[in-house]
Amino acid sequence: MITEESLQIREARGEAKSHTFSAPAVRARGLFKRYKDGTEANRGIDLDVQPGELISILGPNGAGKTTFLRQVTTELRPTSGSVEIFGVDAIAEPQRAKGMMGITPQEAGLFDSLTVQEHFELFARLKDLSRADARAEAAEVISALDLSAERMKRVGTLSGGQRRRILIGLALLGRPPLLVLDEPTTGLDPSSRRAVWGVIRRAVTDGAAVILSTHYIEEAERLGDRIGIIAQGRLIAFGTLDELLGRLERSYRLSYRDRLDPFGNFCMCYFASFSDARAHAAREQLSEYSIARASLEDVYFTLTGECFAEGETKG
Amino acid sequence: MKRLTDIICVFRIQLMSMRAEAGPFFLAALVFPTAMYLFTRAVSGTEAAPDQNRLRFLAGSIVFSLSLTSISWLGYLLLENRFTGRLKLFATMPLAPSSYILGILLFAFAQAALGTTALILIGRTFGVRMRPSILMLGSVVMLTVLCLCGLGAIIAARARSFTQGSILTDALGAGLVLLAPIYYTPETMPHSLRAVSQLLPTAFAARAVQTTLAGGHQIGGEMMALGFMAIVSLTLGFRLTKWRED
Numbered sequence: 001m002i003t004e005e006s007l008q009i010r011e012a013r014g015e016a017k018s019h020t021f022s023a024p025a026v027r028a029r030g031l032f033k034r035y036k037d038g039t040e041a042n043r044g045i046d047l048d049v050q051p052g053e054l055i056s057i058l059g060p061n062g063a064g065k066t067t068f069l070r071q072v073t074t075e076l077r078p079t080s081g082s083v084e085i086f087g088v089d090a091i092a093e094p095q096r097a098k099g100m101m102g103i104t105p106q107e108a109g110l111f112d113s114l115t116v117q118e119h120f121e122l123f124a125r126l127k128d129l130s131r132a133d134a135r136a137e138a139a140e141v142i143s144a145l146d147l148s149a150e151r152m153k154r155v156g157t158l159s160g161g162q163r164r165r166i167l168i169g170l171a172l173l174g175r176p177p178l179l180v181l182d183e184p185t186t187g188l189d190p191s192s193r194r195a196v197w198g199v200i201r202r203a204v205t206d207g208a209a210v211i212l213s214t215h216y217i218e219e220a221e222r223l224g225d226r227i228g229i230i231a232q233g234r235l236i237a238f239g240t241l242d243e244l245l246g247r248l249e250r251s252y253r254l255s256y257r258d259r260l261d262p263f264g265n266f267c268m269c270y271f272a273s274f275s276d277a278r279a280h281a282a283r284e285q286l287s288e289y290s291i292a293r294a295s296l297e298d299v300y301f302t303l304t305g306e307c308f309a310e311g312e313t314k315g
Numbered sequence: 316m317k318r319l320t321d322i323i324c325v326f327r328i329q330l331m332s333m334r335a336e337a338g339p340f341f342l343a344a345l346v347f348p349t350a351m352y353l354f355t356r357a358v359s360g361t362e363a364a365p366d367q368n369r370l371r372f373l374a375g376s377i378v379f380s381l382s383l384t385s386i387s388w389l390g391y392l393l394l395e396n397r398f399t400g401r402l403k404l405f406a407t408m409p410l411a412p413s414s415y416i417l418g419i420l421l422f423a424f425a426q427a428a429l430g431t432t433a434l435i436l437i438g439r440t441f442g443v444r445m446r447p448s449i450l451m452l453g454s455v456v457m458l459t460v461l462c463l464c465g466l467g468a469i470i471a472a473r474a475r476s477f478t479q480g481s482i483l484t485d486a487l488g489a490g491l492v493l494l495a496p497i498y499y500t501p502e503t504m505p506h507s508l509r510a511v512s513q514l515l516p517t518a519f520a521a522r523a524v525q526t527t528l529a530g531g532h533q534i535g536g537e538m539m540a541l542g543f544m545a546i547v548s549l550t551l552g553f554r555l556t557k558w559r560e561d
Binding site: 073074075077094098104105107108110113114122125127156170171 | 317320321324327328331332333334335336396399400401403404406407408409410411559
């Protein structure tokens with residue numbers, strides 16, 4: 001039986017494939033979240049995500065990224081503001097909105113005594129796929145996420161990274177037109193991370209919209225068509241990588257070792273041009289230094305005043 | 316159609332996840348209640364125990380089994396779903412909260428049907444004479460399960476930690492049976508406990524199960540009391556379950 005809800009999901013999927021969109025995948029307006037203890041986690045976030053577009057969300061810990069994503073996925077009710085998913089009011093009709101989403105939360109539990117395949121098949125049924133389609137989708141996702149060897153294993157015997165990939169796979173089931181992934185690759189080894197990037201990129205190529213929060217600056221840079229930076233509950237920057245780099249008045253970075261602290265960390269200064277940076281190095285008689293074009297990390301540092309830890313800059 | 320598929324999926328997920336825990340389930344649903352039946356029969360004078368007493372002990376053991384599986388066991392599953400993030404996983408799916416609840420209840424009914432049938436067969440093996448009406452017994456068991464599941468759901472929703480919740484569900488699962496006049500008559504209880512103990516859901520359930528096993532039909536009062544308690548506890552339990560955070 002085809003319900004109105006499943007028709008809408010099919011329409012959204014169809015629109016995503018044919019690129020004939022009637023509404024943005026996500027339209028958030030004035031999202032404001034104040035918790036009971038008075039903490040303001042989001043302070044008026046406006047964001048549009050178009051079908052076929054991947055948005056990376058960056059921000060320090062506690063900046064409000066997860067709060068924002070949880071409001072989009074209907075898990076958390078905003079204090080004020082609105083969220084629409086393909087034109088559906090996600091606050092008033094969470095089930096309908098979720099029917100068009102694939103969600104990977106930052107933390108969620110799996111069933112230890114179910115096998116990988118059983119997870120995919122059963123949860124595919126919850127996404128309204130027929131038994132045959134559920135089996136086919138499960139096989140496809142298992143292969144795409146490089147989990148074929150683990151297919152018949154009970155989830156309780158798998159590593160943290162493998163369990164994380166299952167959570168990502170569950171979001172992909174049913175090819176939803178919108179994917180909301182909260183730090184999907186945290187805890188994955190480099191090769192698994194690249195496999196996941198490939199799967200996400202393929203979904204975007206197929207027309208899906210993706211919102212992805214990440215701690216890895218390389219991930220945001222490589223995957224994101226547009227990048228949003230959230231700090232202290234506000235979306236303080238949003239645009240393509242070039243647009244964000246264009247916000248820096250001084251786009252050359254001089255990194256050097258302080259002569260008075262030779263074993264300390266590298267110091268950084270920003271200059272408007274390469275020659276200004278080199279002149280500064282000569283004037284200060286620096287012997288160990290490098291000059292480079294500014295990167296997303298520099299934009300992030302300039303806007304938030306926070307540095308990424310070494311492990312977080314590389315994907 | 317989608318709703319039915321969802322309910323069956325939740326049921327199947329819970330059922331399949333029990334594969335590794337079949338041993339403890341049989342302990343709770345069959346071994347402990349059977350042991351209680353044999354123990355109470357022995358204490359009351361074994362072979363001399365009249366049929367009426369044997370029926371009471373069997374009814375008590377059936378209610379004991381329902382209490383352990385519906386409050387302790389199911390409460391534990393609900394706590395596990397909540398504290399290990401499985402509830403969150405369900406919440407990421409286009410699944411109505413009511414479908415999740417019905418799937419869980421279906422699982423509880425399946426457990427109850429298995430435990431009750433097995434205990435009746437064990438009772439027959441031990442020579443308990445009974446003439447149960449399947450329909451009436453099924454209705455009593457269903458209402459009892461609904462009522463006790465609601466209590467398990469309240470604890471699972473309100474517990475501050477997994478440990479606190481599991482201690483409470485264990486204590487309530489056994490306590491509701493031991494405090495109710497199930498294995499003994501109300502007259503043998505202390506005065507202060509008599510009135511309260513007769514109002515416990517397990518007391519109504521035991522009376523209704525015993526009457527039904529004896530082939531009687533006079534259980535309207537018990538059914539109404541169980542029905543009322545089921546509505547209150549289930550409504551409260553599942554309203555407290557946080558599907559979406561405010």
